Amino acid sequence: MPEGHSIHRLARQFTSVFSGQRLEVSSPQGRFSAGAAQLNGHILTSATAHGKQLFLGFDNDLLLRIHLGLYGAFDFGGDSSFLGASSIGAPRKVGEREIASDDDGAAYAGPPAPRGAVRVRLVAEHGWADLRGPTSCEVITEAERAAVVARLGPDPLQPDADAAEFAARLRRRASPVGLLLMNQEVLAGVGNVYRAEVLFRQALSPWRLGRDIREEEAKALWVDIVSVMNDGVAQGRIITTLPEHRDNGAEPVPREEAHYVYQRPSLPCRRCGTAIAGTEMGARKLYWCPKCQAR
DNA sequence: GGAAAATGATTAT
């Protein structure tokens, strides 16, 4: 999935390639036909993200709210002004790249026939975007957008996000920090990869209770999350390992060297050599180093 | 050709 960094990349992508343009909106799959009709022919005026929520605003004061869920993804195509991302969302290829390389150099001749289950297709003059498999895709009002955001914790990718607010929300609760990092009311945008990786980087046991985490530890955790997620936005990939913990200086960083613990059960810890452990927490797979993260 | 897994979250029991 698409953790917060992917959603912010999408907001940026929509702003740069579609903002200010009149869009043809349709639902080739048919499941979003009514919503598409409300937006069809309108101009995109904004594209913003909060945590894993994406909001596309139109000139009739309606917004499209999208949540990609576990495997939703956008595909993009068009002429050279669309240069860059051709796919953002759930990984579509081995290698975990969110950005696929441009395939052909042929002139742009409009969007291709929809392939598979395309919930929404957005078409502008110079390019198009297809959305598949989202958990949520609905037309809402500005008031409804505000209500959605009000229920979420601070988003580490918002420049003005408040570290103290995160610390307060974390330290108020009795649950394990491994669960709290996935709770979007505590902070918005962290998912299963970042939770495991950041806990390792901060040498925190996933079972430490929120209320037992010291203020400075919470602040340090936040600073690291901000840093690592901004890297994710910049690179279009989640890479959390430091160069000194990789085998060589290969670029781009190979998939198997991008993480400390995520999806590395029974492999040696990059820092201490202990076998990485795996279990389930919050109905999701959790990975950690029993030695580095003893407490 | 079918099952399982995947960066998620809500609702029901």
Add this chain to the structure above:
DNA sequence: TAATCCTTTTCCG
């Protein structure tokens, strides 16, 4: 905790 939703890719027979 378990069931449910949404779709594609990967792996196994």
